[in-house]
Amino acid sequence: DAKTTQPPSMDCAEGRAANLPCNHSTISGNEYVYWYRQIHSQGPQYIIHGLKNNETNEMASLIITEDRKSSTLILPHATLRDTAVYYCIVRSDLKTSYDKVIFGPGTSLSVIP
């Protein structure tokens, strides 16, 4: 079973911020939160990852709660090209640990004109 839960679908108006939540209440101290997205008929694309601090890159921002039990991926100005399935996964970063990588069903984001 996936270690994360996400809403199955969300809508967002074009130009507005898209806030995608992810619950990972059983996350352990050495596990990072990773986000990927998959546009129709393409392979998944890496977006961002973080441990406990908020992170930002050219694609998105990642906000992780202080207790690390949940996070939010923010697309600041959603465009139609952001319509995709978004996956949140957690995995360990320890050299001695090869966590099973588990993708859940993700959140299907529809950006509406």
Added chain:
Amino acid sequence: EAGVAQSPRYKIIEKRQSVAFWCNPISGHATLYWYQQILGQGPKLLIQFQNNGVVDDSQLPKDRFSAERLKGVDSTLKIQPAKLEDSAVYLCASSFGTAGAGGYEQYFGPGTRLTVT
């Protein structure tokens, strides 16, 4: 920088036939993954290699699926014999696999869409 390459992009075979998929990861990436993605579901990890060694193949149906990563670079995934339920997209991904500060972000290829009739 070249991305993850996969071939073929599409394959149609009859049940009980065999099929092989090829993956060339990003140069320098030590970790390689094969996933199966059935329509409407998230990718399911089949096997994970660290260099040329297997670190996780717990979800690989070993009676019909096999994979190898010779010399720690290219990899092939084979199905023999194929069943109807093997119809899916087979994705290959790679990552640096370096411990510390992440390093496990995965870069995916375009996938191979397999149809078993």
